[in-house]
Amino acid sequence: MSDYTPIIGLEIHVELKTRSKMFCQCPADHFAKKPNTQTCPVCLGLPGALPVPNKKAVDWAILLGLALNCKVSHESKFDRKNYFYPDLPKGYQISQYDQPLSTDGYLNIDGKRFKIHRVHLEEDTGKLLHVGTDTLIDFNRSGVPLVEIVTEPDFHDSEDVKRFLEELHTIVRYLGISDADMEKGSMRLEPNISVSLNINELPNYKVEVKNINSFRYVRNAIDFEVKRQIELLEKSEKPKQETRGYDEKKQTTYSQRSKEEAQDYRYFPEPDIPPMVFKEEYINKIKSNLPELPSAKLNRYVEKFNLKKQDAYTLSRDINVANKFETVLKIQVSDNIKPADIANVILNKKDRSSLTVEEIKEEVKKRKQPIHTDEKILALIIDQTLKSNPKVVEDYKKGRENAIMFLVGIVMREMKGRADAKLVIDKLKSRIEKLNAKS
Numbered sequence: 001m002s003d004y005t006p007i008i009g010l011e012i013h014v015e016l017k018t019r020s021k022m023f024c025q026c027p028a029d030h031f032a033k034k035p036n037t038q039t040c041p042v043c044l045g046l047p048g049a050l051p052v053p054n055k056k057a058v059d060w061a062i063l064l065g066l067a068l069n070c071k072v073s074h075e076s077k078f079d080r081k082n083y084f085y086p087d088l089p090k091g092y093q094i095s096q097y098d099q100p101l102s103t104d105g106y107l108n109i110d111g112k113r114f115k116i117h118r119v120h121l122e123e124d125t126g127k128l129l130h131v132g133t134d135t136l137i138d139f140n141r142s143g144v145p146l147v148e149i150v151t152e153p154d155f156h157d158s159e160d161v162k163r164f165l166e167e168l169h170t171i172v173r174y175l176g177i178s179d180a181d182m183e184k185g186s187m188r189l190e191p192n193i194s195v196s197l198n199i200n201e202l203p204n205y206k207v208e209v210k211n212i213n214s215f216r217y218v219r220n221a222i223d224f225e226v227k228r229q230i231e232l233l234e235k236s237e238k239p240k241q242e243t244r245g246y247d248e249k250k251q252t253t254y255s256q257r258s259k260e261e262a263q264d265y266r267y268f269p270e271p272d273i274p275p276m277v278f279k280e281e282y283i284n285k286i287k288s289n290l291p292e293l294p295s296a297k298l299n300r301y302v303e304k305f306n307l308k309k310q311d312a313y314t315l316s317r318d319i320n321v322a323n324k325f326e327t328v329l330k331i332q333v334s335d336n337i338k339p340a341d342i343a344n345v346i347l348n349k350k351d352r353s354s355l356t357v358e359e360i361k362e363e364v365k366k367r368k369q370p371i372h373t374d375e376k377i378l379a380l381i382i383d384q385t386l387k388s389n390p391k392v393v394e395d396y397k398k399g400r401e402n403a404i405m406f407l408v409g410i411v412m413r414e415m416k417g418r419a420d421a422k423l424v425i426d427k428l429k430s431r432i433e434k435l436n437a438k439s
């Protein structure tokens, strides 16, 4: 076994679903739109165009910071991050450098605390499309509001990373600020990974794996990297500081380019956008929009409604499903219905998101209604069942109590749900006794 500990930090990009882009009036929803139909001088970076920040995007980024237990900065500003790449027509990206919107947060997962370094706002870049030997550029995505969440290098286990990302994904959906659809690229995951002999000592290198679009792939990429880096170190080679890509098919990572240091970007304050000042009452107003978060909901379901933890977890994962559960709960379908009855109806359905409140209500009612049993048919089915299973009947007579359940199963199936299991057991037992007395 190796003595190395993985040291992992995360950068997560989330596209906000505001109506317009970050600094102009173009629509922000760019998915599957005809290329270059949603652009203007601002998001194309034409000379003289002036960016105006989208207030909603700023508020939502602050809201996310609050949901992640961050301190919101009272003073914040935008900066230019200078680098050259074809998907960036201005030659710089408007981002935030030394005064991000919020800092120093955390998320608790299964009793472990993972610290969040910062949450800041920036603009997305254009998209490169490779067609044959040509590369085309679509600027519809250019300028779409993007929140970047940076964690501390607090993770030592790829499974913890996966759990953290799942929780973050659920929170983002709860807040309603992004679809966080990874297939469409509206949530992008970048772990940076190194290994160390001392858990408290950051190695002087790290490997960043770019743009992974599933939680499982992140876990696989981390596991692969940890193994690769340990193998290098054990051969007395130092892993290179670099950016790598993830190959889904081979489940491996591959070298892309050596990693730029922050100073390579030459950040400087964006001169066209005045610094932002947030008063305490403004931040409090945003805070008042925070919904009950998934972990709090889960705990409440367990404590107040006595649901099993796994059931409460499943119910609370999707805010729409959770809302339906709570709506039916409030309607109070009838007196003898417990929260668990409603939960069971929802949990038993495969497609929970399309289930309506009305359907849940009806199903709960139906299940709680006493079943009308045709006693004549029941007696007939019981007789047939006893006749065709003499060996099982003998077993039961010899004292094997379990044998009766086998017979109950057959009778229930024949009755097609039109009989209560307890009634069937009683009738079966008394019938066997009667037959016994006769013989």
Ligand SMILES: [Zn+2]
Pocket (backbone or CB within 6 Å): 021, 024, 025, 026, 038, 039, 040, 041, 042, 043, 044, 143
């Ligand atoms: Zn525009």
